[in-house]
Amino acid sequence: MSEEKIIEIRDLTRIYGDGAPIRALDGVNLDIERGEFLAIIGPSGSGKSTLLHQIGILDTPTSGTILLNGVDITKMSDRERSRMRNEELGFIFQYHHLLPDFNALENVMMPLLISGVKPSRARKIAREMLEEVGLADREGHRPNQLSGGQNQRVAIARALANSPDIVIGDEPTGNLDSRASDNIYELLRRLNREHNQTFILVTHDEQMAKKTDRIIRLVDGRVVEDSG
Amino acid sequence: MFELDIAMKHIRSRQRQTLFSIIAVALAVAIIIVSMSMMSGYMSILIDSTVENQAHITIMPGKDEDYIHLYRGLEDHIHNLEGVLAVSSYFQGEAALQYRHDVEGVVLYGINPYDENRVVNREDDMLAGEFASLERPGSRIVVGLRLARNLGVGMGDTVTARGPGAEPTDFTITGIFATGTQADETTAYANLERLQDFYGARDVVTGVGVRVSDVYTAEELAKRIDRETGYDATSWIRQNAEILSMLETSESMVFFFYVIIFTISGFGIANILIMIVMEKVGEIGMLMAMGTSRRSIMLIFLLEAGILGMTGVIIGSVLGYIAAMAIASITIPVPPGMYFGMDHLPIVIEPGNFVTAGVFAMVINLIAGAYPARRASRMDPVEAIHHV
């Protein structure tokens, strides 16, 4: 694995509210390398989601900096942030968040269409992605015609469709039974190996975390353990 | 364009509600098109009947003068102005016409029928006889239909005319006309020379009527004649200023109702869009996470407003057209001679009205869509994604 740093987080602090401020993140420092497969764990309310939102450029920090591929994302315009989310980042949430009016294939095509890829090419890439997650035969199904595990696979295919450098997952298996969880974990692991993309997964499933390369433990918005 | 894909899916996912909002817009557009077509109809009938039956410009003697003395020179001068089609000098006087025991007061015009006909197309209005019968300076008279009825006279009858300072004279009726206007009751025509004689006047006239090619340039031309000749020239627009301004006022009143009707239909659009935005909060968050710009989010919902509005406008235009045609084809019983002789509602189908109604509707619909669209585009992605 290369030693190329893809994410550099410095003194990252996120304070919510002004009356009785909550320090959701409290001076986090973290370096992540390309191709890493890491888990963020910690008790509920420890700031895991907040950290992912920061890395995913969905939120802005109160102070501190985040470099993605050497670029400080905290100083970007709204437009650049959108473009960056589209091209460099893939998101998987606890709930699949597929667009209910679109079928599996169209859902996977969406990030490609957003970035301006021609529909014919987007369809081809999306088919390949669906094949990779084992749902080639379900491309015409809508989310309400698929199981929870299948929908989460479609969501994964969608997160990877635009070949992002970084894939972040906030409890991607939190809503699934243990068998489906294992399958999803195996799938993510395989995709990580095949595409050499960086995977950052928040989980409270210790078993799952143990299977990753590196575990970051957060408590009260601080990194208390970094093992890998 | 993925924005359009998403907009279309949103609309399809709520077919019943979107249908209602489309119908609301369509009805608004249809109602307004019918109403505008009727306004145009009334307007054009009013203007047509005015410019057909009146001189476009009337030239009267200058201040403190009773007559235009050198009227032939004036005629020549006006003839040579650009846009002038015809000029007719006349001698106007008041008279009482008597037939047996009936007496009616009239305005008596002494004219050259050839010239006068070119200015007001009177020959077309003849029910009986010929306007041209006044060509030779005999004691012939052409009267309006209602005047003839009031006197109980017909073609060939002889009426006695009395005027201030004039010898009572017998005139033979050689024509009856009907214009559908007030003139039918109050106007009679005779030969110019005969009437000058009747009133004991020399070779003078009391006015000159002018017909122009473009009725809307009449005012400008009247001003010029006024300036160049020193006579008092008035255009039909100024003569009818009151009725025209009344029409304008009623048009702006109606416009106010259009705004209300469109606003109501606009609320339908706003309502369905607010509903969609509320239902799709999580989806909007996910679209933002996938890198959809705020502008694109805005565009999605504006497109929805535009598509719903446009569909409504198209359906409404067709409906409005059909309704206007249907109304125009209904014959309604009106006493003849009233309402300019119309026997059905005046409808003029003008493409301009469709464009106005359509653009108007679209503007209001986009304004209606702007609020939900803006709200969607301003969402915080994190809050939106975790919204349940």
Ligand SMILES: Nc1ncnc2c1ncn2[C@@H]1O[C@H](COP(=O)(O)OP(=O)(O)O)[C@@H](O)[C@H]1O
């Ligand atoms: N939008 C918010 N407004 C106020 N407080 C928030 C908000 N989001 C998170 N928090 C607070 O920040 C802390 C960290 O939250 P979060 O990152 O969601 O924790 P985790 O994902 O580890 O459970 C918690 O105390 C939470 O209540």
Ligand SMILES: [Mg+2]
């Ligand atoms: Mg969380």
